[in-house]
Amino acid sequence: MNTQPTLTKDGQETGTTGPAQPSDGLKAGLKNRHLSMIAIGGVIGAGLFVGSGSGIAAAGPAILLSYALVGAMVVFVMRMLGEMAAARPSSGSFSAYADRALGRWAGFSIGWLYWFFWVVVLAVEATAGAKILESWVPAVPQWGWALIVMVVLTATNLGSVASYGEFEFWFAGIKVVAIGAFVVIGMLAVFGVLPGSDNPGAGFAHLTDSGGFFPMGAGAVLTGVLMVVFSFMGSEIVTLAAGESEDPQKAVTKATNSVIWRIGVFYLGSIFVVLTLLPWNDKSIVEKGSYVAALDSIGIAHAGQIMNVIVLTAVLSCLNSGLYTASRMAFSLGQRGDAPKAFAKVNKRGVPVAAILGSVVFGFVAVFFNYKWPDTVFAFLLNSSGAVALFVWLVICVTQLRMRGIILRESPEKLIVRMWLFPYLTWATIAMIVGVLGYMVYDGGSNRDQVVLSLLVAALVIAISLVRQRFGKADRPAEVSELV
Numbered sequence: 315m316n317t318q319p320t321l322t323k324d325g326q327e328t329g330t331t332g333p334a335q336p337s338d339g340l341k342a343g344l345k346n347r348h349l350s351m352i353a354i355g356g357v358i359g360a361g362l363f364v365g366s367g368s369g370i371a372a373a374g375p376a377i378l379l380s381y382a383l384v385g386a387m388v389v390f391v392m393r394m395l396g397e398m399a400a401a402r403p404s405s406g407s408f409s410a411y412a413d414r415a416l417g418r419w420a421g422f423s424i425g426w427l428y429w430f431f432w433v434v435v436l437a438v439e440a441t442a443g444a445k446i447l448e449s450w451v452p453a454v455p456q457w458g459w460a461l462i463v464m465v466v467l468t469a470t471n472l473g474s475v476a477s478y479g480e481f482e483f484w485f486a487g488i489k490v491v492a493i494g495a496f497v498v499i500g501m502l503a504v505f506g507v508l509p510g511s512d513n514p515g516a517g518f519a520h521l522t523d524s525g526g527f528f529p530m531g532a533g534a535v536l537t538g539v540l541m542v543v544f545s546f547m548g549s550e551i552v553t554l555a556a557g558e559s560e561d562p563q564k565a566v567t568k569a570t571n572s573v574i575w576r577i578g579v580f581y582l583g584s585i586f587v588v589l590t591l592l593p594w595n596d597k598s599i600v601e602k603g604s605y606v607a608a609l610d611s612i613g614i615a616h617a618g619q620i621m622n623v624i625v626l627t628a629v630l631s632c633l634n635s636g637l638y639t640a641s642r643m644a645f646s647l648g649q650r651g652d653a654p655k656a657f658a659k660v661n662k663r664g665v666p667v668a669a670i671l672g673s674v675v676f677g678f679v680a681v682f683f684n685y686k687w688p689d690t691v692f693a694f695l696l697n698s699s700g701a702v703a704l705f706v707w708l709v710i711c712v713t714q715l716r717m718r719g720i721i722l723r724e725s726p727e728k729l730i731v732r733m734w735l736f737p738y739l740t741w742a743t744i745a746m747i748v749g750v751l752g753y754m755v756y757d758g759g760s761n762r763d764q765v766v767l768s769l770l771v772a773a774l775v776i777a778i779s780l781v782r783q784r785f786g787k788a789d790r791p792a793e794v795s796e797l798v
Contacts, residue, residue, distance in 0.1 A: 340405060340645075341475055341664030344559040348479030353552040353569035355486025355631055358493065358580050361545030363625045364442075366585060367604040373538035374529040374594040375521045380538030381585055383746075385577040388546045390743040391707045394714035394733050396570030399553040401721045401728035403562030406646025407553045408710045413650060415716035416709075422652045422779040424709045425643055427772055431547075431702040432640040433673055434695050436633060437680030440464050443629040446622050460681050467634050468674045471641065474663045475558045478638050485631035492624045493580050496605065500587030503612045512613030513591055524593040536753055540761055543750060546581075547703040549573065550710075551635050554642050558664075567731050640673035641666055652779075698771045700764030701754065704747055705772060711744045 344352075369377045395408060404410040406425065413421025444459035454462075470477050502508035506515025521527060528534065552569045556562040588604045591611050598607035602618065609617035645666040648657030656668040683692040715737055721729050733740060754761040 340558045340660060340666070342558055342560050343474055343476035343664065344479045344555055344565075345476075346560060346565065348476075348483050349552060349555060349559050349565040349569065351483045351486040351490070352479070352555050352635070353565075353572065354490055354576055354580075355482060355635075358486070358489045358628065358631075361542075362581065362584070363605055363621065363628055364603065365541065365545055366588070367599045367602075367607075369538050369541040370585070370589065370594050370604055371600050372530065372541060373534040374525065375527045375589050376530070376532070376535050377538045377542070377594075378582060378585060378589065379535045380542050381581050383535070384539055384543045384546055385581055387707070387743060387746050387750075388549055388577060389573050390733075390739060391710050392549055392570055392573045393731070394740060394743075395550055395553050395710050396566050396731045397729070397733050398714060398717050398721075399556060400563050400566040400570070400731040401717075401725065403553075403557045403566065404646065405554055405557040405642045406650070407550065407557075407643075408706065408713060409643060410646055410650070411717055412709050412713045415713045415720060418652075418783060419776060419779040420709065420713075421650065422647070422782075423772065423775045424706060425647045425652065426775050427699075427702050428706055429640050429643045429647070429673065430771070431699045431706075432636045432643075433676040434680055434699045435636045436464070436640070436674070436677035437684050437692070438696070439629045439633045439636065440677070440681050441684050443626055443633065446626045446629070449622075457681075457685055460685075463630070463633065464674065464678060464681065467630070467637055468670065470634065471637050471670050472665060472667060474665060475638075478634060479555075481634050482631060482638075485627055485634060488627045489624065489631065490580075492627075493584050496609075497579065497583045497587055499612065499614075500584075500591055500608060504587065504590045508612065510613065513611045516590075518590055520590055520593050524595050529594065537757070539750060540754055540757060544700070544703055546577075548632070548635060550706070551639050554639055557642075563728075563730065570731055637670065637674060637677070640677075641670040644669040644673055694767065697760065697763045698767040701751065701768035702772075704751055705768065708744065708747045708751075711740055711747065715740055 366377075369380065373380055398411045399407060402411070406413075406421070409421050409425035409428065411421075412424050440460040440463050441456075443463050444456045447459040447463075448454065448456045451459075467481075470481050499508060503511045503513040503515060505517060506513075508515075516523075530537075553566055556565045556569075559565045585604070588599070588608045591608045592599060596607065598610065601607075602610065603621065605624075606617050606621045609620065614620070644653055644657045645660075647653035648655060648659075648666075648669065654668070654672075657666065657672060659668060660666050680692065680695060683695065714733060718729075718733070718736060751765055754765045
């Protein structure tokens with residue numbers, strides 16, 4: 315018979331026998347295989363399949379450097395987040411760490427901004443999935459498919475965290491197998507050793523035979539960075555999910571250590587294959603999509619439909635994870651007194667029902683806006699959440715600068731994952747993120763709109779937080795105040 319756990323100041327359990335359980339009421343329902351696949355699948359979004367063609371058209375082969383720069387930035391951010399999450403696993407992840415290291419206003423603000431980002435993503439991905447499903451079964455209208463997809467995945471998340479983990483395991487598994495097969499088959503075709511391939515097998519010649527490696531100039535690398543940076547969002551999900559796993563520290567450590575090869579294989583590897591199978595300026599890359607064009611060049615029949623199945627899987631995976639992530643952030647905010655108390659309650663299966671339903675309701679509203687006012691209301695929602703990914707990464711960096719000292723002072727034995735070259739590489743990453751935000755403003759157009767509107771929304775959320783604290787409306791629950 316298990317004993318009741320007692321909690322240390324940082325919310326970790328002591329004095330337990332049997333399997334460890336999260337101290338916040340959630341269940342440790344995610345197995346190690348779930349966490350491994352969530353970590354791998356988290357960096358493979360639908361944007362990789364759908365948006366890479368535009369990046370290639372804008373920068374040519376130099377888009378590889380764009381992916382490498384953003385990939386390095388994500389690796390560094392994940393290393394910093396891994397350091398904090400391995401020491402203090404939490405369903406609130408970076409929001410809870412910002413709360414402790416930077417102040418109540420920081421945890422409140424970045425938590426709600428991150429929640430806002432993911433509920434808008436729910437609408438984007440539900441619409442994208444509905445378009446594919448409507449093309450297969452036109453008898454059901456697009457809005458009907460969006461509703462069906464949202465209802466099914468909501469039911470999955472309401473079932474148990476294990477249900478979410480199982481669905482994500484298979485969704486992510488399909489993506490991983492698909493990209494792995496694409497890279498292997500593509501490389502065989504590149505060197506002309508794939509039986510029955512229609513591709514001429516030009517080796518690496520296409521990297522330079524159409525205007526050189528920098529056909530649009532070296533500055534196009536930065537333009538490419540802006541086009542690919544948001545396809546990496548989601549890699550941090552594993553640190554939220556780790557709080558409901560059997561061994562959070564092991565899961566976070568493994569995910570953090572493997573992020574380099576995941577980005578190298580799935581992003582750089584697959585884009586490299588596309589660029590070596592086809593000249594970068596081949597019109598089919600934009601018209602059909604980079605992966606479909608590459609598969610067509612090999613001679614694989616029905617490449618478009620095959621890719622649609624994979625993209626649909628990526629969309630459903632993103633929806634599934636987006637709803638999970640938004641609900642767990644809402645749950646953590648509720649625990650800290652920064653959201654309605656109902657969000658912090660779990661049912662007998664350890665599921666935060668109110669947090670899930672609250673998140674999905676906003677997602678449904680956003681889907682409605684996307685169909686009713688796509689160019690006005692929904693465009694505002696989309697742009698005002700567009701730069702939040704970069705804000706999150708920036709807050710993670712600044713938080714880690716402070717949390718390192720807190721961890722060393724209070725529980726140095728838990729510092730099992732360390733950021734490389736601290737603090738120099740942390741400051742360099744901060745400079746990289748600020749540089750990307752600055753270039754977005756300089757670049758103008760929709761990029762500038764995203765930064766400006768996201769900053770306005772961030773300022774509003776921060777103002778709300780400060781007002782709540784000023785007028786005493788942000789009292790923290792007693793049992794939580796001891797944990798942060």
